[in-house]
Amino acid sequence: MFQKPFRVKSKTVIRGSDRRKLRADVGKALPSLAEEQLQELVPTKEDMSTMKIYTHSGRNVTVYCLGNNPVFFEMDKNVFPTVYSLWRVPDMLPCLTTWTDVLKNLCGGADLMLPGVIPGEEGLPVIEKNSLCAVSLLGNRAPIAVGRTTMSSSQMQECGMKGKGVTVLHTYLDQLWEHGDQTPLPTMATQQSCPEGHVPDLDSGDATSEEQLQGQLAAEASSTTDTVPIENLVLNDDLGDEGDLEKVNDLDTEITVGGVKDDGNECGEEEGETRDEEDEVSPVDQMDSLLYQCFLHALKTNVKKTDLPLLTSKLLRGHMQPCCCPSSSRPCRPRG
Structure with missing residues (x-):
């Protein structure tokens, strides 16, 4: 107790x-x-x-x-x-x-x-x-x-x-x-x-x-x-042509977002692009990293202090899933 x-x-x-x-x-x-x-x-x-x-x-x-x-x-x-x-x-x-x-x-x-x-x-x-x-x-x-x-x-x-x-x-x-x-x-x-x-x-x-x-x-x-304030979660908003997403909070596995289009609403891969990182990690680790990245994106872009506390189901469905493109294994560029 x-x-x-x-x-x-x-x-x-x-x-x-x-x-x-x-x-x-x-x-x-x-x-x-x-x-x-x-x-x-x-x-x-x-x-x-x-x-x-x-x-x-x-x-x-x-x-x-x-x-x-x-x-x-x-x-x-x-x-x-x-x-x-x-x-x-x-x-x-x-x-x-x-x-x-x-x-x-x-x-x-x-x-x-x-x-x-x-x-x-x-x-x-x-x-x-x-x-x-x-x-x-x-x-x-x-x-x-x-x-x-x-x-x-x-x-x-x-x-x-x-x-x-x-x-x-x-x-x-x-x-x-x-x-x-x-x-x-x-x-x-x-x-x-x-x-x-x-x-x-x-x-x-x-x-x-x-x-x-x-x-x-x-x-x-x-x-x-111990809790981490939302203000301390820093994502790289300066996404270039390659769309690289920097490591956040010392992630063991770095996820590279490839082929992010300039409209900021859709994501895809350029033809002929290879992802050596995916060959080195298992699908389970890729999914864990994807969920963690979407979680950080949601905290930075979607979740407000007035929304807390949140049910895990509502956080996943209403805030984390919009940060991930359909049929994709990588988080999308956040809107705005």
């Missing part, structure tokens, strides 16, 4: 009545907490604030912060602890253990699948269906994720530990964790070890360090949010 950056709509200091209501809601959602633990998580005198955010998926979420760290978030009238709270009280929720290599999958937005769950010496903890659950790594009791179970622990064993076990809502290293002081994952002793003869069945190879994983997640988040 918080893998991509969210938008903060407001942030205010929490009132005394809201603080008491939060403490009551937390006590109701987490009945295992003792009174002193509730006081530690929702103190009476320490600075607390409430933050209204809008997630990338379109969810409205209320986040409660203790100092700089988000400690709880509320969604659909349900209160969930963050990893900062779980590190203060590790036994707050029943916890499932998974392999270290699974961490990067969970941080990437994946849910916890049952084949990746490691049963302890006493089996799985007692968990009911659709209840809050934490996830920790083998050899470290500090939780790295929180979510809701898709089935009870008895159902997990009955189905042979296959399928999805936990719908993950929040993880270590996600954007909600980054909004706090970004405390590294603490090391908490545990007596659980790898079961004898139990070998992880994972697609990934060597384990990725936390520093590398954090860098990968930051790069993916920035790549999904």
Whole structure:
């Protein structure tokens, strides 16, 4: 839920009545907490604030912060602890253990699948269906994720530990964790070890360090949010007799528009003209490059800022197709 950056709509200091209501809601959602633990998580005198955010998926979420760290978030009238709270009280929720290599999958937005769950010496903890659950790594009791179970622990064993076990809502290293002081994952002793003869069945190879994983997640988040203004898209309008179209945005394959007529409305090839470039690239690459060129032409010549956002079907039919001549494998010269 918080893998991509969210938008903060407001942030205010929490009132005394809201603080008491939060403490009551937390006590109701987490009945295992003792009174002193509730006081530690929702103190009476320490600075607390409430933050209204809008997630990338379109969810409205209320986040409660203790100092700089988000400690709880509320969604659909349900209160969930963050990893900062779980590190203060590790036994707050029943916890499932998974392999270290699974961490990067969970941080990437994946849910916890049952084949990746490691049963302890006493089996799985007692968990009911659709209840809050934490996830920790083998050899470290500090939780790295929180979510809701898709089935009870008895159902997990009955189905042979296959399928999805936990719908993950929040993880270590996600954007909600980054909004706090970004405390590294603490090391908490545990007596659980790898079961004898139990070998992880994972697609990934060597384990990725936390520093590398954090860098990968930051790069993916920035790549999904970076946008290029339309004004920065520059096409070569000075088309000569050969009609050459310059490379745009470091295209791997350069497309040459041959035989563009001076009227600017039709395009064709001169007799005897050969295209060595087409012999060097596959038809699939040619079509990909054609679609990309038509997309850039459409952004530069047809699409206005007031038209955005656009459905992909409308963009293709109404803006990209007019930039390509009928029965042609090359984009036409833009009108105007």
